[in-house]
Amino acid sequence: MNKNYVITSWGILRRGSVIVNDKIEPVQENNLNFADLIKSLFRKEQISYPKFFKMDNVSKLGFLCAELVLRDSRVAGRYSKEETGVVITNSASSLDTDHIYQETIRDKANYFPSPSVFVYTLPNIVIGEICIRHKLNGENAFLISESFDPALLKRQVDELLDHDRAAACLCGWVEVLKDRFEALLFLVEHAERMESDSEGAQSRKEFTVENLTEIYNKQG
Amino acid sequence: MKPVYIAEDHIITALGFSAEETITRIKENQTGFHVINDWSLTPSPVPLALVDSAELDEKFTKVLQSRFPEKTAGDYTRMEKMFILSIHEAVRGFGEDIFNERTLPVISTTKGNINLLEAETGRQFDPQRLFLWDMARVIMEFFGFKNKPLIVSNACISGVLALSVASRHLQNGAYDRAVVAGGDILSEFVISGFLSFQALSPEPCKPFDIARNGLSLGEGCGTIILTTDPSESTGIRIAGSASSNDANHISGPSRTGEELAFAIRNAVRESGITTRDLNFISAHGTATLYNDEMESKSLALVNCSEVPANSFKGYWGHTLGGAGILESALTIHTMKENMLFRSAGFSEIGVPEPVNVIREHKTAQVNNALKIASGFGGCNAAIIFRKD
Numbered sequence: 001m002n003k004n005y006v007i008t009s010w011g012i013l014r015r016g017s018v019i020v021n022d023k024i025e026p027v028q029e030n031n032l033n034f035a036d037l038i039k040s041l042f043r044k045e046q047i048s049y050p051k052f053f054k055m056d057n058v059s060k061l062g063f064l065c066a067e068l069v070l071r072d073s074r075v076a077g078r079y080s081k082e083e084t085g086v087v088i089t090n091s092a093s094s095l096d097t098d099h100i101y102q103e104t105i106r107d108k109a110n111y112f113p114s115p116s117v118f119v120y121t122l123p124n125i126v127i128g129e130i131c132i133r134h135k136l137n138g139e140n141a142f143l144i145s146e147s148f149d150p151a152l153l154k155r156q157v158d159e160l161l162d163h164d165r166a167a168a169c170l171c172g173w174v175e176v177l178k179d180r181f182e183a184l185l186f187l188v189e190h191a192e193r194m195e196s197d198s199e200g201a202q203s204r205k206e207f208t209v210e211n212l213t214e215i216y217n218k219q220g
Numbered sequence: 221m222k223p224v225y226i227a228e229d230h231i232i233t234a235l236g237f238s239a240e241e242t243i244t245r246i247k248e249n250q251t252g253f254h255v256i257n258d259w260s261l262t263p264s265p266v267p268l269a270l271v272d273s274a275e276l277d278e279k280f281t282k283v284l285q286s287r288f289p290e291k292t293a294g295d296y297t298r299m300e301k302m303f304i305l306s307i308h309e310a311v312r313g314f315g316e317d318i319f320n321e322r323t324l325p326v327i328s329t330t331k332g333n334i335n336l337l338e339a340e341t342g343r344q345f346d347p348q349r350l351f352l353w354d355m356a357r358v359i360m361e362f363f364g365f366k367n368k369p370l371i372v373s374n375a376c377i378s379g380v381l382a383l384s385v386a387s388r389h390l391q392n393g394a395y396d397r398a399v400v401a402g403g404d405i406l407s408e409f410v411i412s413g414f415l416s417f418q419a420l421s422p423e424p425c426k427p428f429d430i431a432r433n434g435l436s437l438g439e440g441c442g443t444i445i446l447t448t449d450p451s452e453s454t455g456i457r458i459a460g461s462a463s464s465n466d467a468n469h470i471s472g473p474s475r476t477g478e479e480l481a482f483a484i485r486n487a488v489r490e491s492g493i494t495t496r497d498l499n500f501i502s503a504h505g506t507a508t509l510y511n512d513e514m515e516s517k518s519l520a521l522v523n524c525s526e527v528p529a530n531s532f533k534g535y536w537g538h539t540l541g542g543a544g545i546l547e548s549a550l551t552i553h554t555m556k557e558n559m560l561f562r563s564a565g566f567s568e569i570g571v572p573e574p575v576n577v578i579r580e581h582k583t584a585q586v587n588n589a590l591k592i593a594s595g596f597g598g599c600n601a602a603i604i605f606r607k608d
Contacts, residue, residue: 002331024496082464082482093332093352094371098409102337105412108395111263119596122330124374128597131467137479139463140599141381146353152370159388163221164461165486 004191005161005207011068013061013183017219020068021203034181056097056120058069058131062174065183066130073187075168085139085166086127087156091146092177093123127173140167148173150212157188184216221391224446225289225453229549230310231442232302233536234269237279237349239553247581251564253424253436253534262411267424269438269537276301283308297333297345298441299405302441303359307401310443324395325369328382330401330541335407376595378402379544380603384461391446402545403441411437419508422554427505427531427563428512428577438537442545456555459606460490466598471596473510477517484522487602493588497570500560500589502551505531508536516571527575534564548591555586557608
């Protein structure tokens with residue numbers, strides 16, 4: 001396949017760095033902890049979405065990163081709702097929430113398993129939350145790798161785009177475990193579908209393993 | 221795109237330690253459920269389809285001794301034992317080259333070694349084994365696979381999605397073979413969670429039945445080997461696959477079934493057939509009120525209400541990350557034997573759109589089959605098996 005795919009928008013959310021399309025986002029203070037960073041971003045983006053507060057930390061982080069990546073991209077207008085796929089990876093699956101759920105059943109005398117916690121003990125729930133928010137009905141996959149693996153993402157997304165299983169794909173890495181957190185999401189599209197659209201042309205990058213790695217290594 | 225064939229399969233279910241054993245029990249109309257009243261597993265008594273632990277340990281120990289006499293069975297978790305035993309049985313007929321760089325290993329699971337969160341079991345293992353990639357590493361090292369495994373953890377569609385992703389990697393020539401293994405074990409973690417959802421049936425589940433009252437959990441593990449080499453083929457191939465998302469609710473199925481129907485249409489289109497060509501549907505059929513309703517609507521939307529369908533969950537329960545592999549394996553055997561298996565637990569239809577639920581085991585030519593799955597997070601998947 002000689003098709004040409006481009007990263008049209010991307011975002012990084014980690015301690016001390018919030019970057020969207022090469023621009024460092026002004027967040028009140030640097031080095032905010034997870035809860036404060038999430039709160040501050042949620043307010044700054046002026047998101048009205050009550051369901052956000054029910055989400056676990058993996059979903060909150062992935063949801064916010066998707067907001068940053070998709071806010072200017074007009075994906076909804078350019079593609080039909082079945083055309084956008086979502087492929088997300090991480091290392092810890094849902095272990096962050098698994099530990100919280102296990103606490104609710106640890107003590108037989110104080111047993112309070114909660115369905116609203118249990119539902120988040122699956123890593124792909126963050127895909128579901130992003131799909132609900134942005135009305136995306138396309139292909140899904142949640143894959144696990146020990147560390148951020150750009151070759152894995154490249155392979156998965158190419159297979160969706162090469163055979164028109166998707167026209168665009170939101171892909172990346174959403175990892176939360178205790179006080180560690182890191183999200184990177186990339187919107188990948190066909191270059192030829194972008195030619196008439198000059199807006200944001202400077203920040204586009206070819207969808208290659210090298211470019212994914214370069215973006216991953218950026219610090220705020 | 222290269223054709224991708226089924227070369228081999230092996231399954232471990234509550235009904236047996238191979239597809240043949242499981243099918244023998246199915247033909248005798250046995251199911252794998254027992255009411256379990258054990259606080260270490262479930263806070264209230266429910267029917268569960270458990271894999272026999274003594275037999276698992278015995279069979280695993282034999283395999284371990286033949287390969288690594290210096291190791292002890294205690295080095296492996298219950299989940300790892302199932303994966304290793306199932307892969308071992310599936311690769312038996314192949315040479316050592318099945319582990320080489322032309323083979324893609326794929327692991328499908330939702331919770332892997334989640335029982336290591338329990339204090340007593342957790343003490344016996346490095347907590348790193350809770351990470352799915354570390355569990356997969358233990359399995360890979362046992363066999364000496366050259367490639368890193370692809371690990372799919374996508375709720376209850378994991379198994380179908382794993383077959384879909386693996387078949388695509390073979391279609392484009394990236395690999396010649398894939399060893400796709402999927403499984404989950406039952407633990408207090410999973411059972412208490414489904415109980416908290418009030419999703420578990422007090423009696424063995426009754427997919428599509430008017431009196432269905434929730435799902436029954438099971439455990440198991442299976443392996444399906446895919447190949448692009450026609451000489452290794454069983455004559456059945458993966459002809460198409462697709463996934464979709466409801467974008468509606470994280471724990472409730474779609475109200476319309478349109479999104480699962482969308483995945484079915486895409487998989488059928490890729491297969492070069494039409495839904496009229498389907499001879500059998502292995503439904504997700506969890507027996508929750510809403511799942512089975514949604515599936516009936518999806519099947520109606522793609523004009524499949526008349527196609528004979530069953531849910532294998534009536535035999536061995538909902539096996540989560542293993543379900544797509546185990547149910548696909550039985551779909552493959554349905555095609556090999558040209559034998560439609562009765563949908564256990566079913567007597568009277570109870571879904572809004574008609575579904576042609578199989579009432580008795582019967583012989584029938586099965587050339588084209590559809591396997592579907594749906595799960596938490598609003599995900600759906602469909603895969604088409606064809607016999608040429």
